[in-house]
Amino acid sequence: MEEKLKKIQQDYINKISSSKSLKDLDIIFIELFGKNGEVDQLSRQFKDLAKEDLKIVGSLFNLIKQELEKTISTKREEIKARVYKGLEDETFTFQHQVLEAKKRKGHLHPVTQFENEIVKLFNKLGFVQADAPQIDTDFNNFEVLNIPAEHPARDMWDTFYIDKSSNTQTTNHKLLLRTHTSNSQIRILKNNKPPIRMMTLGRCFRYENVDARHEHTFEQFEIVYVDKGVSMANLQFLSEYFFKSILGKDIKARLRPKYYPFVEPGVGIDATCVFCKGSGCKICGNIGWLELAGAGMIHPKVLEAGGINPKEYSGIAWGVGPERMAMLKYGIEDLRLLKSGDLNFLEKF
Numbered sequence: 001m002e003e004k005l006k007k008i009q010q011d012y013i014n015k016i017s018s019s020k021s022l023k024d025l026d027i028i029f030i031e032l033f034g035k036n037g038e039v040d041q042l043s044r045q046f047k048d049l050a051k052e053d054l055k056i057v058g059s060l061f062n063l064i065k066q067e068l069e070k071t072i073s074t075k076r077e078e079i080k081a082r083v084y085k086g087l088e089d090e091t092f093t094f095q096h097q098v099l100e101a102k103k104r105k106g107h108l109h110p111v112t113q114f115e116n117e118i119v120k121l122f123n124k125l126g127f128v129q130a131d132a133p134q135i136d137t138d139f140n141n142f143e144v145l146n147i148p149a150e151h152p153a154r155d156m157w158d159t160f161y162i163d164k165s166s167n168t169q170t171t172n173h174k175l176l177l178r179t180h181t182s183n184s185q186i187r188i189l190k191n192n193k194p195p196i197r198m199m200t201l202g203r204c205f206r207y208e209n210v211d212a213r214h215e216h217t218f219e220q221f222e223i224v225y226v227d228k229g230v231s232m233a234n235l236q237f238l239s240e241y242f243f244k245s246i247l248g249k250d251i252k253a254r255l256r257p258k259y260y261p262f263v264e265p266g267v268g269i270d271a272t273c274v275f276c277k278g279s280g281c282k283i284c285g286n287i288g289w290l291e292l293a294g295a296g297m298i299h300p301k302v303l304e305a306g307g308i309n310p311k312e313y314s315g316i317a318w319g320v321g322p323e324r325m326a327m328l329k330y331g332i333e334d335l336r337l338l339k340s341g342d343l344n345f346l347e348k349f
Ligand code: DAH
Pocket: 179, 180, 181, 182, 222, 223, 260, 262, 263, 293, 294, 295, 296, 316, 317, 318, 319, 320
């Protein structure tokens, strides 16, 4: 019997010292002290012992029992201390995850990284950032840009309107979610005197069917450049400077006539297709070019509305979708991934 007791003692001391978690210790404790556990079973055998033997075995049994209890509780404290120090312990999965999450470093969203890059690029040319609200009046977003009510161009820029009853501001104009950063133009022109070199970056909204290339909520980047003698040549230069810096030295810009009511002449700006480098492929529809921006010479009516004499000054305005450019630059196929919050996707950047 003594032998048996000592063997149990040794086996369990080994088990306890090699256990790694509080859960392991709980299991050991039950094996030892639970109903039908080792202790229970041993004590049931005592009735068969002679009186003398029982004395010796009984006291040894009590000693071993106490020793094992103590060893378990010491080990328990040791594991707890380890966990709190942030060392690993599988049972404390939640704490473990918290510690892991603390270790993981976040980073800026790929579109934000990309936008920071654009802002730096135009900063170098002396452009400074201007702000404009995401909720704006119909006047600033459309009318002052030469797009009166009922103008067919409004169809291209359908948006979300703010319910009048929830409109606490005192304006007679309808409030809407801006459809483009061009709503900054009138503010920039009114609040500054030429020469003006400004840029606006931010969130815009449209009433869109969402698919791999369209979102109802998206980013735009806009520049406004007004001075004496500003011309389409400046537009060509700035566009190519932009494309080459962002997409690669071999990318060219070409201006194509396009109608926007707030510029005259208006242009669509294409970049050499980044995939086929101009030879024609599925992505560019075999044209060799991808349309990336809208721009033009600021319409005299818009300059006038901003208090600038169109006979003395001329200006260019230019707008681009950073998300579309980021998709081309990083080879992202579905626009919706950008706002998905999917870490598997975001951690690639
Ligand atoms: N605001 C236009 C759009 O969202 C893009 C644009 C076109 C901006 C011409 C401009 C411009 O500044 O001159 O489609």
